[in-house]
Amino acid sequence: xxxxxxxxxxxxxxxxxxxxxxxxxxxxxxxxxxxxxxxxxxxxxxxxxxxxxxxxxxxxxxxxxxxxxxxxxxxxxxxxxxxxxxxxxxxxxxxxxxxxxxxxxxxxxxxxxxxxxxxxxxxxxxxxxxxxxxxxxxxxxxxxxxxxxxxxxxxxxxxxxxxxxxxxxxxxxxxxxxxxxxxxxxxxxxxxxxxxxxxxxxxxxxxxxxxxxxxxxxxxxxxxxxxxxxxxxxxxxxxxxxxxxxxxxxxxxxxxxxxxxxxxxxxxxxxxxxxxxxxxxxxxxxxxxxxxxxxxxxxxxxxxxxxxxxxxxxxxxxxxxxxxxxxxxxxxxxxxxxxxxxxxxxxxxxxxxxxxxxxxxxxxxxxxxxxxxxxxxxxxxxxxxxxxxxxxxxxxxxxxxxxxxxxxxxxxxxxxxxxxxxxxxxxxxxxxxxxxxxxxxxxxxxxxxxxxxxxxxxxxxxxxxxxxxxxxxxxxxxxxxxxxxxxxxxxxxxxxxxxxxxxxxxxxxxxxxxxxxxxxxxxxxxxxxxxxxxxxxxxxxxxxxxxxxxxxxxxxxxxxxxxxxxxxxxxxxxxxxxxxxxxxxxxxxxxxxxxxxxxxxxxxxxxxxxxxxxxxxxxxxxxxxxxxxxx
Numbered sequence: 001x002x003x004x005x006x007x008x009x010x011x012x013x014x015x016x017x018x019x020x021x022x023x024x025x026x027x028x029x030x031x032x033x034x035x036x037x038x039x040x041x042x043x044x045x046x047x048x049x050x051x052x053x054x055x056x057x058x059x060x061x062x063x064x065x066x067x068x069x070x071x072x073x074x075x076x077x078x079x080x081x082x083x084x085x086x087x088x089x090x091x092x093x094x095x096x097x098x099x100x101x102x103x104x105x106x107x108x109x110x111x112x113x114x115x116x117x118x119x120x121x122x123x124x125x126x127x128x129x130x131x132x133x134x135x136x137x138x139x140x141x142x143x144x145x146x147x148x149x150x151x152x153x154x155x156x157x158x159x160x161x162x163x164x165x166x167x168x169x170x171x172x173x174x175x176x177x178x179x180x181x182x183x184x185x186x187x188x189x190x191x192x193x194x195x196x197x198x199x200x201x202x203x204x205x206x207x208x209x210x211x212x213x214x215x216x217x218x219x220x221x222x223x224x225x226x227x228x229x230x231x232x233x234x235x236x237x238x239x240x241x242x243x244x245x246x247x248x249x250x251x252x253x254x255x256x257x258x259x260x261x262x263x264x265x266x267x268x269x270x271x272x273x274x275x276x277x278x279x280x281x282x283x284x285x286x287x288x289x290x291x292x293x294x295x296x297x298x299x300x301x302x303x304x305x306x307x308x309x310x311x312x313x314x315x316x317x318x319x320x321x322x323x324x325x326x327x328x329x330x331x332x333x334x335x336x337x338x339x340x341x342x343x344x345x346x347x348x349x350x351x352x353x354x355x356x357x358x359x360x361x362x363x364x365x366x367x368x369x370x371x372x373x374x375x376x377x378x379x380x381x382x383x384x385x386x387x388x389x390x391x392x393x394x395x396x397x398x399x400x401x402x403x404x405x406x407x408x409x410x411x412x413x414x415x416x417x418x419x420x421x422x423x424x425x426x427x428x429x430x431x432x433x434x435x436x437x438x439x440x441x442x443x444x445x446x447x448x449x450x451x452x453x454x455x456x457x458x459x460x461x462x463x464x465x466x467x468x469x470x471x472x473x474x475x476x477x478x479x480x481x482x483x484x485x486x487x488x489x490x491x492x493x494x495x496x497x498x499x500x501x502x503x504x505x506x507x508x509x510x511x512x513x514x515x516x517x518x519x520x521x522x523x524x525x526x527x528x529x530x531x532x533x534x535x536x537x538x539x540x541x542x543x544x545x546x547x548x549x550x551x552x553x554x555x556x557x558x559x560x561x562x563x564x565x566x567x568x569x570x571x572x573x574x575x576x577x578x579x580x581x582x583x584x585x586x587x588x589x590x591x592x593x594x595x596x597x598x599x600x601x602x603x604x605x606x607x608x609x610x611x612x613x614x615x616x617x618x619x620x621x622x623x624x625x626x627x628x629x630x631x
Contacts, residue, residue: 033058040077046267048084055081072101076114083121091121112141112150119157123164132161152178152190156197168205175201192221192230196237203241211241229270232261236274243277248284255281268305272298276310283321292321312341328453447474492630493533495564496523502537503544503562510548517552520561529628535602536573536624542595543575543620551579551618558617571627576619582612 036058043051055077062071079094095118102110115138122131135157142150159174175198182190199214219234239254255278262270275298282291295314298306306314315338322331458464503519528536540562547560556579563574603610607625612618 033061036061037073037077040081044077044081044084046265048081051077051081052085072098072110075101076110076117079114079121080117083117083124088121088125092118095121108141108145112138112145112147115141116150116153116157123157123161128161128164132158135161148181148185149187149190152181152187152194155181156194159197159201163201163204168201171201172198188221188225189227192218192225192227195221196230196233199237199241203237203244208241208245212238215241228261229265229267232258232265232270232274235261236270236277239281240277243281243284248281251281252285268302272302272306272310276314279314280317283317288321288325292318308341312338315341332453492527492529495526495528495533496521498533498537499523499540499562499564502541506541506544506548510545512548516555516557517548518559520559522561522563522565524565526564526566527630529630532606532627535605536571536627539599539602539622540573540575542599546595547575547577547579547618551577551581553580556580567623571624573622573624574619576617578617581616581618582614 036054040051040054040058043054055074059074062074075094075098079091079098082088082091082094095114098114099111099118102114115134119131119134119138122128122134135154139151139154139158142154155174155178159171159178161171162168162174163171175194179191179194179198182194195214195218199211199218202208202214203211215234215237219231219238222230222234235254236258239251239258242248242251242254255274258274259271259278262274265271275294279291279294279298282288282294295318299311299314315334319331319334319338322328322334325331454467458467500521503521507514507517507519544560544562551560552558558578560577561575563572563576565572599610603622606627609623611621613621
């Protein structure tokens with residue numbers, strides 16, 4: 001359950017009436033519109049749908065009066081409310097209209113907070129570079145206005161953005177600046193917010209003891225200020241940090257209080273986070289029924305407000321709880337719900353990581369641009385000095401050589417920096433690709449677990465066998481992606497280690513003792529491309545599975561041999577056993593089986609010949625023409 005950075009709420013003041021506007025707007029009209037706007041603003045966070053309806057009412061009232069009075073304030077409020085509703089495109093349109101209006105009037109007091117609002121809009125979408133630009137613009141206006149509260153808010157926001165891209169040391173400097181400035185002006189609210197943000201930063205970086213110190217200091221100030229909303233956050237943060245330290249029973253009273261305080265504020269996001277964290281605590285304490293009831297209550301009551309990430313975590317927790325309880329049907333329901341939104345979560349995470357990488361890259365580019373400007377300035381100064389020295393001394397030649405060497409050194413240094421940046425970018429992209437293979441492997445394992453769960457509850461033996469075979473096929477593909485993300489080469493699989501793991505898995509799946517049936521492997525150390533490995537792995541899976549199922553009935557002992565090597569530009573595969581052999585020497589008569597059709601489909605894909613012998617035992621030989629080795 002995610003809690004964002006705490007910021008001071010920045011408002012733009014309501015306009016005052018001009019003499020011309022007073023002709024069209026009566027005092028009662030003014031009071032009515034001000035009342036509607038204040039009502040809309042007070043509900044902007046706790047009930048944005050109600051706030052939007054109130055703004056529409058105010059809008060209609062203003063249009064009926066045939067005046068532009070309050071229209072700019074209304075535009076700003078629309079931007080804020082649409083952001084809270086998650087309608088980001090509409091929010092950005094209204095904020096841009098407000099900026100255009102304020103620039104036309106050169107009104108810095110309106111420009112400063114609206115750029116901060118845009119910074120929050122962009123950070124909600126993980127667009128960190130745009131958010132940083134908006135914060136920088138906002139801070140420029142706040143400094144021109146000498147607005148201390150605005151400067152504190154901007155510094156806090158910049159600290160949050162830096163923490164999101166992993167620059168924790170830089171983020172801490174911004175948050176400490178906010179704390180020092182708040183302390184200097186003795187603003188208790190700002191001090192409490194700065195302490196909370198420092199606590200969130202240390203918690204994110206796993207400095208739990210330090211985080212608790214800051215959260216408790218903020219809690220004391222919130223009690224002093226009688227700020228229910230802030231106090232709910234403080235006790236949530238303390239409880240959450242204690243849970244991460246596995247201090248469950250110390251965390252319990254804080255989370256109980258956080259839920260009660262959140263109910264008082266009436267803010268959906270705060271209520272959802274508090275209840276879900278309390279439910280997680282109940283499950284961790286072993287109070288399964290209480291935790292499950294809390295989670296299902298949140299899903300029902302806040303179906304529209306709950307975030308995708310909170311929904312995913314809740315589905316996963318309920319799936320695990322119902323599975324432990326033995327309620328398979330409910331466990332399957334929540335497993336399917338969890339699986340159905342996992343791709344969306346994964347896409348969000350990848351998008352978030354790509355945005356972080358983009359911000360880091362753009363930050364580096366801006367640093368390089370600044371260095372280049374400094375370099376150009378230094379070069380211009382050097383040329384000016386050289387021109388003066390040519391008049392008074394004979395050392396101009398030596399000066400030119402020095403300048404040239406300096407420039408060459410700068411060029412070499414810049415080239416080395418760019419190469420390092422390219423290498424870093426490649427390393428980060430390789431990490432992302434490795435993570436994708438890891439996610440694919442996890443998804444295949446979920447499918448395998450689902451098949452296994454279904455097989456255990458099938459009464460029909462044939463159905464169980466079919467499900468078990470499907471599970472083994474999925475496992476063979478999952479192993480390929482597991483090997484890819486575990487090794488340095490992301491484009492190919494080392495065939496020997498892969499087959500060892502695959503066949504051991506099959507022995508385990510069919511409950512076959514290695515002492516009863518011995519395994520002989522003769523595998524050359526070849527690294528094959530993924531497009532070759534998938535069909536080849538499934539073929540070997542089918543052949544070894546058939547041998548384990550049919551070649552050694554009634555506890556008969558024997559051996560299975562798998563051989564794979566390159567011969568004359570072909571890939572030679574042989575799977576043999578010394579079992580009872582085939583009853584029917586013509587395997588074409590068994591062509592109706594799914595495994596047989598699968599082997600022949602992949603045989604065609606790999607452009608391979610297939611030869612089968614049975615007497616004694618069974619030997620299948622394939623010579624594969626179309627195969628690719630990993631680069």
